[in-house]
Amino acid sequence: MLTRRRFLQTGAAGLATLAMPLGIGQRAGAAGTDKVLVVLFLRGGADGLHLVPPTLDPAYYDLRPTLQVPAGSELTLDSSFGMHPALSELHGLFHQRKLDVIHAIGSPDDTRSHFDAQDFMELAAPGDRSANQGWLNKTLERIGGGDALAGVTLDIAKDLSLQGPAQSLQLRSVSTYALQGTPVAKRRAGLSSLYDTPGDLLSDHTQEAFDVLDRVNSVDLVTQAPYPGTPLASQLAEIAALIKADIGVRIATTSAHDWDTHDRQAETAYTPMRDLSLSLSAFHQDLGGDASRVLTLVMTEFGRTAIENGAFGTDHGRGSVMFALGGGITGGRVLQGASWPGLDESDPFRDLPVTTDFRDAFAEVLKRHMGLNSPGQVMPNFTASQNRYPGLYA
């Protein structure tokens, strides 16, 4: 794993200078053909019943007197489901067969803690507080080829899903990722010699950062799509730029916030939904010809109670939705396990039960899109089975 790091060792006391850029030409894999997985995490528990209302279920209308998308005003997906009108761009992508919805998806663990549920999902280890390697980090061990740029989080800290022994990168922003100093090559060589202890956290991260600096700085940040002016949009725009530059990115993660809609959900969920629809559709357009090799999974830690709370909002629930965009999926379907589970009458909050384990979706994507032979291996105590795949590629 530290092979290229050896290359950086610069002789006695770092005296040697590094004349050639370090990263260029060292990427494994062919140009522009590698499959890429983008994971967008909606933090806070996005309400699947609000995003994709089950028009087939009378209980939905009974339980959501103020929050329902009134029958007839939803954007039709099929005879059983609609989409919230704020998601009009995603609705378009659905009918262009670029987007699938997996409904009633969630975790077999019933925690309603945001932080446990997010961790369990990013570790693909429901209920297991001892797990500590992210599912995407384990994936990188199998496909990353030791390149730190193979896995990237666009955020202020690396997502847990990417944390672990396999090298990966955390970028607050591509545009500000640059080393200062005059002459900069000397400074980089000096820093490189100071941080050359394998296994030391700062050394590892410094070498990862330097390994990829030239490649990241070569990225053209001009976008080809009408992104909204939001943090999510700029994160996705930078991910698109990294992918289009074809510098070795295989997995990219980022997050959107404000999905914990405990109060006045009709208003408070509108802005993040609009942002999601505009940003994702711009991202898809921006990718252009690369879109078919880029699968974007949009997930959340749990859904929300079908019953409205006293504040015209909803509290933490169970099942929600996952979106899959691009990447050669079949598209245009609402996938929901064997059948629609209904809004659980035995549950005081009338939660949406979980009919698809999120790990089954992960497994299908890893197998069919990323080409892993044994996707179950990246998820602790889990056996993958094609019989349980939600069917994105069916």
Next chain:
Amino acid sequence: MRRHTIAIALCAVTCMAATCEFPWLAETEAHREHILNRISYGPTAASRARIEQLGIPAYIEEQLHPETLADPVYDAMTSRWPSLGMNYRTALQNYSGGFEVMMEMTEARVARAIFSERQLEALLLEFWFDHFNVFIPDGLAQWDGPHYEQQAIRPHVLGRFEDMLIAVAESPAMLNYLDADESSRLGMNENYAREVMELHTLGVEGGYTEADIGEVARAFTGWNTDPGATQSASGFLYRASWHDPGQKTVLGTVLNNGGGANGKQDGYAVLRLLANHPSTARFLSRKLATWFFRKAPPEPLVERLAASFLQTGGDLREVTRKLLLSPELRYAAPRTEPKRPLVFVASLARALGAVDNPEFIPSLAWHLGEMGEAPYQARTPKGRPETAAVWAGNGTLIHRFELAWWAAHGYHGYEFTLNETGNASGLFDKLADRLFASPPSAETRAKTIAYWQSLPQPDRLYDGAPQMLGMLAATPEFMKH
């Protein structure tokens, strides 16, 4: 090299009983430097002299009593941030919201880290604010933020935990952030009820159930806000008609305060129950220790702290004292944990003896954002992590190197004198003496000097000291504490 002393004699003369719990502890200059690194935002010439004069136990005791420490430099700066002294109503009358108040709080936090003599209190204030995190630039926290931090939290960081928990629960910033103000007997909102147990007190494994969450939510119905501050200057308002008067059972304890004004007592009963629960003692002790160890602390120490918490009724001064005086902390390996961005920024300014100017603080605040630690902008109620590793991501390290470079070249408002000259090794030694009590490793010295000697001659001649300093501030020794 400063003189090494053994502190036993001094300790016997000056310290209180509790500080003499471990009179056999060795005290060397290295231990003093380590303690300063962990209980302040980095050593200064003055703090090194002070801890050498007092010895570690008495120095810690002094820091445990911030009210006795004069703080002229920081105090003189506070007139720039009038919101800091305001309650909710006054802030509402004077600020239009958005980022206005947050920018004042941000500058004050950075200024405290660099200039306040009450270093331990400033660190604890950050810890407890994070523990009770609210997102400042949104909701009622846009105006309640200063009062929330300075009045609900700060007076209690070395007081009783129960008092802090109650003051937080009575704050519009928290009631609004976690939607308690949306909860009534006609429609419950469980958000605050869940987090007060999961995050503020018991911890997620603390032994409560979903049913307890529902009962706690009922107990807090009526605990509400007065957004316009027409009836309440603090913005906290108990609305008796919103309260669910029925009996509740929380963690097996029955609450029967009925309705009307007395219904408010349900909330206080829950907070007292939670504040003094053994799960709370253990959860808070581990978290506080993690903040100072910068990684998972030794469990026997956590158990001692939890026992102290319960014995003293949640006396945070006593728990903090036991933690800071513990052999485990004193003997924890020094310079091993990456500094948080604010500690990195402040420790460099402190080591260089930087002086205040109006450009300085806002510039550093911007840099903290680039390094991923924008103050008061953590969105979730969990706040920021206590452990060090998360702040050393490979993307943020680039910005640390950047800051070290610019700071050494006098940009970003750092004002300090840097008239050192000399050959490579002479320059290194002079500058290392400003940054460290004891020199960095021979390896670091050799590599830093080699870097300097590799520079073109004009850079060595005209930019020699900043070049050397920019690299020294980026060494592993200075990145860690």
